[in-house]
Amino acid sequence: xxxxxxxxxxxxxxxxxxxxxxxxxxxxxxxxxxxxxxxxxxxxxxxxxxxxxxxxxxxxxxxxxxxxxxxxxxxxxxxxxxxxxxxxxxxxxxxxxxxxxxxxxxxxxxxxxxxxxxxxxxxxxxxxxxxxxxxxxxxxxxxxxxxxxxxxxxxxxxxxxxxxxxxxxxxxxxxxxxxxxxxxxxxxxxxxxxxxxxxxxxxxxxxxxxxxxxxxxxxxxxxxxxxxxxxxxxxxxxxxxxxxxxxxxxxxxxxxxxxxxxxxxxxxxxxxxxxxxxxxxxxxxxxxxxxxxxxxxxxxxxxxxxxxxxxxxxxxxxxxxxxxxxxxxxxxxxxxxxxxxxxxxxxxxxxxxxxxxxxxxxxxxxxxxxxxxxxxxxxxxxxxxxxxxxxxxxxxxxxxxxxxxxxxxxxxxxxxxxxxxxxxxxxxxxxxxxxxxxxxxxxxxxxxxxxxxxxxx
Ligand SMILES: *Cc1c(COP(=O)(O)O)cnc(C)c1O
Numbered sequence: 001x002x003x004x005x006x007x008x009x010x011x012x013x014x015x016x017x018x019x020x021x022x023x024x025x026x027x028x029x030x031x032x033x034x035x036x037x038x039x040x041x042x043x044x045x046x047x048x049x050x051x052x053x054x055x056x057x058x059x060x061x062x063x064x065x066x067x068x069x070x071x072x073x074x075x076x077x078x079x080x081x082x083x084x085x086x087x088x089x090x091x092x093x094x095x096x097x098x099x100x101x102x103x104x105x106x107x108x109x110x111x112x113x114x115x116x117x118x119x120x121x122x123x124x125x126x127x128x129x130x131x132x133x134x135x136x137x138x139x140x141x142x143x144x145x146x147x148x149x150x151x152x153x154x155x156x157x158x159x160x161x162x163x164x165x166x167x168x169x170x171x172x173x174x175x176x177x178x179x180x181x182x183x184x185x186x187x188x189x190x191x192x193x194x195x196x197x198x199x200x201x202x203x204x205x206x207x208x209x210x211x212x213x214x215x216x217x218x219x220x221x222x223x224x225x226x227x228x229x230x231x232x233x234x235x236x237x238x239x240x241x242x243x244x245x246x247x248x249x250x251x252x253x254x255x256x257x258x259x260x261x262x263x264x265x266x267x268x269x270x271x272x273x274x275x276x277x278x279x280x281x282x283x284x285x286x287x288x289x290x291x292x293x294x295x296x297x298x299x300x301x302x303x304x305x306x307x308x309x310x311x312x313x314x315x316x317x318x319x320x321x322x323x324x325x326x327x328x329x330x331x332x333x334x335x336x337x338x339x340x341x342x343x344x345x346x347x348x349x350x351x352x353x354x355x356x357x358x359x360x361x362x363x364x365x366x367x368x369x370x371x372x373x374x375x376x377x378x379x380x381x382x383x384x385x386x387x388x389x390x391x392x393x394x395x396x397x398x399x400x401x402x403x404x405x406x407x408x409x410x411x412x413x414x415x416x417x418x419x420x421x422x423x424x425x426x427x428x429x430x431x432x433x434x435x436x437x438x439x440x441x442x443x444x445x446x447x448x449x450x451x452x453x454x455x456x457x
Contacts, residue, residue, distance in 0.1 A: 001014070001015060001032055001033065001036075001057075001058060001059065001060030001062075002014060002032075002033045002060075003015065003017075003018035003030040003031065003032055003033065003220065004030070004031060004032075004033050004319075004321070005024035005025075005026050005028035005029065005030060005321060006024075006028040006029045006030075006031060006310050006311060006313070006314035006321060006324050007024065007026040007027055007028030007321045007322075007324060007325040007328075008026070008028070008320070008321015008322050008324070008325065009025075009026035009028075009321065009322075009325070010024035010025040010026040010028060011025070012033065013030065014060065014062055015058065015059040015060055015062045015063070016062050016063075016122040016125070016126075018030040018220050019115075019118060019119065019122060019219070019220065019221045020119070020122060020123075020130070020213060022213065022214050022215075022216065022218060022219050023214075023218060026321075026325070027325075028310070028321065028324075028325070029218050029220070029307075029308070029310050029311055029314075030220045031220070031311055031314060032058060035258070035261045035262060036057035036058065036262060037057075037262055037263055038054075038057075038231055038259070038262040038263040038264055039053045039054070039056070039057060040053075041053055041054075041231060041232065041235060042235075044232075046073075046076075046084075047076055047083065047084035047085065047228070047229075047232065048069070048072040048073045048075070048076045048077075048084075049069075049072075050228050050231065050232050051072040051075075051076065051114060051225065051228045052065065052068045052069045052072045054224070054227050054228045054231065055068050055072065055114070055118075055224060055225070056068055057262075058224045063118070063121065063122075067121060071114060071117035071118055071121060072114060074117055075113035075114040075116075075117055076113070076114075078102060078103045078109075078113055078146075079101045079102050079103075079109075079113075080101045080102075080425075081098070081101035084101065084110075085097055085098065085099055085101075085110070085229045085232065085233065086098050086101070087233065087236065087237070087398070088375060088401075090369070090373050090375065090385070090399075091373070093393070093394075093395070093396060093397055094385075094388055094389070094396075094397050094398075094399070095233075095237065095396060095397070095398045095399070096375065096377070096381070096385070096398070096399050096400075096401050097229060097233050097398050097399070097400050097401060098401045099229065099400055099401060099402055100378075100401060100402065100403050100404040100407075102143070102146075103146045103425075104139070104142040104143045104146050104172055105403065105404035105406065105407050105423065105425075105426065106139045106142070106143050106402070106403050106404070106407065107252070107400070107401075107402035107403065108139065108140055108143035108144075108222075109143050109146065109147070110225065110226065110229065111221070111222040111223075111225035111226050112143045112144055112146070112147035112215065112222065112225075113146070113147050114221075114225045115147060115215065115219065115221040115222055115225055116144075116147030116148040116151070116154075116215075117147075118221055119148065119151075119153075119154060119213075119215075119221075120148070120151045120152075120153055120154060123153035123154065124152075124153055128153065128211060129153050129154070129155075129211060130153065130154055130155075130210075130211045130212070130213040131154075131155045131156075131157065131210040131211065131212055131213070131450070131454050132144070132148065132154060132155070132156040132157070132212075132213050132214060132215055133156075133157045133158075133159070133197050133200055133201075133212060133213075133214065133450065134156070134157075134158050134159070134197060134214060134215065134216065135158075135159045135160070135190065135193035135194045135196070135197045136158055136159070136160050136165075136173075136190075136193075137160075137161070137164075137165065137190040137299065138160075138165045138166065138169040138299060138300075139169065139299075139300055139403070139407070140216075140217075140300075141158045141160060141169075141172075141173050142169065142172035142173050144156065144158070144215050145158060145172075145173055145176055145181050145183075146176070147215070148180070148181075148215075149176055149178040149180065149181050150178040150180065151180060152180075154180060155180045155182065155453075155454040156180060156181055156182065157182045157183075157184065157450050157453065157454065158173060158181075158182070158183050158184070159184050159185075159186050159193040159196060159197065159446070160173065160183070160184075160185055160186070160190075160193065161185075161186055161188055161189050161190045161192065161193055162185035162186060162187050162188075162438055163185075164189065164190065167430075168407065168426060168429060170185075170434075170436075171429040171430065171432070171434060172426075172429060173436070174434040174435055174436045175429055175432035175433065175434055175435070176435075177435070182450075182453040182454065183435065183436035183437075184436065184437055184438075184439045184446065184449060185436055185437070185438045185439070186438075186439055186440075186441050186446070187438065187439070187440055187441050188441035192441050196441070196443060196446050197214075199443050200212065200443070200446070200447055200450065203443070203447050205447070205451075206447045206450060206451060209451065210450075210451075210454060216307075217249040217251040217307060217308060218249075218251075218307050218308060222251060223251055223254055223255045223258065223308070223311070224255075224258075225255075226251065226252060226255030226256075227255045227256075227258050227259045227262070230243065230255060230256045230259035230260070230264055230266065231259045231262070231264040233398055234259070234264045234265045234266050234396075234398075235264065235265065237395075237396040237398070238265075238396075239265065239395035239396050240265050240266065240267040240395045241265060241266050241267060241395060241396045241397070241398055242266075242267050242268055242269070242270060242388075242391055242393045242395065242396070242397045242398070243256050243266065243268075243269050243270070243397075243398050243399075243400065244269075244270045244271075244272060244384040244385070244387045244388035244391070244397065244398070244399040244400065245269055245270070245271055245272065245384060245400050246272050246298065246301060246380040246381060246383050246384045246400065246402050247271040247272065247273055247279060247301060247306070247354075248300050248301040248302070248303045248306065249303055249306050249307050249308050250279070250306035250307070250308035250309045250311075250312070251307075251308040252400065252402070253269055253271055253352075254308045254309075254311050254312060256269055257269070257312065257351070260351075267393065267395060268350060268351050268352065268353070269351065269352050269353075270352075270353050270354065270355060270387045270388065270391055271283065271352060271353070271354040271355070271387075272354070272355050272356075272357055272383035272384045272386065272387040273301060273354060273355075273356050273357070273383070274296040274297070274298045274301050274302070274356070274357060274358060274359070274362065274383060275294050275296055275356070275358045275359065276291075276293055276294060276296065276301065276302050276303060276304060277354075277356040278290065278291065278304050278305075278306070279306060279309075279354055280354035280355065280356040282337070282354075283348060283352050283353055283354040284353070284354060286339065286344065287336075288331070288336060288337035288338075288339075289335055289336045289337075290304050290305065290335045290336075291304060292304075296358075296359055296362075296379075297359045297362055297363070297379040297408070297411040298362065298378075298379040298380040298382075298383060298408075300380055300402070300403070301380060301383070310324065310328065312347070313327065313328070315347065316339065316343050316346075316347040316348075317343075354387075355383075355386065355387035355390060357382070357383040357386045357387060359379075361386060362379045362382045362383055362386070362411075362415075363379075363382075363411070363414055363415040364415075365377075365382040365383075365385060365386040365389075366379065366382045366411070366412060366415035366416065367415045367416060369382070369385055370415075370416055376405045376412060376416070376420050377401060377405060378401075378402070378403040378404065378405045378407060378408040378411070378412065379408050379411045379412075380402045380403050380408075381399065381400070381401040381402055381403065381405075384399040384400055384401075384402075385399045387399070404423065405420040406420045406421065406422050406423055406426055407426075409422070437449065437453075
């Protein structure tokens with residue numbers, strides 16, 4: 001199995017190289033050269049078995065099945081629910097697939113716990129070591145840290161904007177004790193942190209001394225790992241399933257598209273967005289034009305340019321990388337993406353639709369669902385259940401639950417008048433010692449900090 005870039009000008013790579021590279025050298029995203037067929041999952045007993053079978057179609061002969069099975073078994077042993085992704089029934093046709101039972105109570109654990117172990121295995125095989133640097137506005141940081149903590153071949157340095165993440169979010173990162181985890185609070189904004197990370201990848205000394213890497217949402221391994229729950233869930237419900245997906249970077253819903261392309265019984269997808277509704281405007285009105293990002297109650301969806309959309313665009317262009325690169329260049333210069341009507345009709349209509357759910361509607365939905373079903377959802381999930389409740393479909397409708405309600409307790413309290421119960425693992429954070437350094441918003445100081453903290457390990 002080879003991987004090609006969506007912009008058509010980077011060399012094709014094997015799975016391990018595509019995994020470690022993240023972004024392709026032409027700025028594109030890696031996708032498999034061909035889409036495999038879904039393997040027979042009926043004999044899979046555990047979720048880890050299904051994840052192994054799905055991953056096996058994508059890694060080719062680079063990683064043997066026994067190793068994949070070990071990585072998947074270890075990854076999902078960290079989850080607090082025996083089903084890994086349990087289904088909760090909301091009414092006669094609506095379900096919730098809970099993706100938040102991983103170690104950091106966020107859906108990103110489902111992919112990152114597996115990807116962290118695959119990284120480690122590939123690095124071990126190559127006797128290589130990487131330093132992952134990332135910036136986080138809250139949730140992604142802790143999921144990435146938990147996925148690689150304690151690994152010999154990986155250091156992780158996570159930057160967060162000092163004083164601008166919640167107490168729980170900060171403590172989820174700073175109370176991790178493993179020596180390969182390094183947290184820096186930057187005196188600046190999230191954008192400053194992101195700019196510092198980008199600049200460090202180009203920093204002559206740092207970039208030549210350390211093998212720098214990222215585990216952001218464009219990484220192919222993350223999309224691959226997310227295909228599994230679309231397949232297991234739609235097969236378990238036994239009908240052409242509609243998925244309602246709270247969408248930010250389009251990684252989650254693109255994994256659903258891949259599952260459908262491989263043959264999973266999926267009818268279509270309904271994306272939910274918050275007030276940052278570029279995808280809803282695009283899918284409903286054909287208007288993909290950038291606007292300012294506004295902060296909402298569902299911060300993981302506060303995104304204007306969804307990086308993984310490029311993978312779908314590549315498919316819409318019948319895998320013509322040159323055309324995809326041109327279209328994206330026009331989008332960057334004009335702020336508008338134009339798609340031909342026949343491209344739209346063939347690839348989008350009937351497969352994707354979208355619903356915009358603003359903060360008021362999100363709070364109303366948390367309230368409605370709690371009173372009707374007793375199920376308390378977080379604001380990201382609420383956008384999806386709100387979208388799902390509008391769907392006209394005879395078969396099963398599954399809304400993806402992407403965060404534990406206790407992680408967004410303030411919003412839930414606003415909707416319900418009381419705070420959700422804090423799981424023990426989150427409550428414990430408040431008595432654990434914190435470990436992080438405050439660093440000025442200055443590239444040379446931050447680069448020197450990264451060199452220093454990663455030198456010893
Ligand atoms: C990351 C995230 C999303 C968005 O997922 P994408 O793959 O970026 O579309 C939605 N909800 C929560 C809670 C998230 O952490």
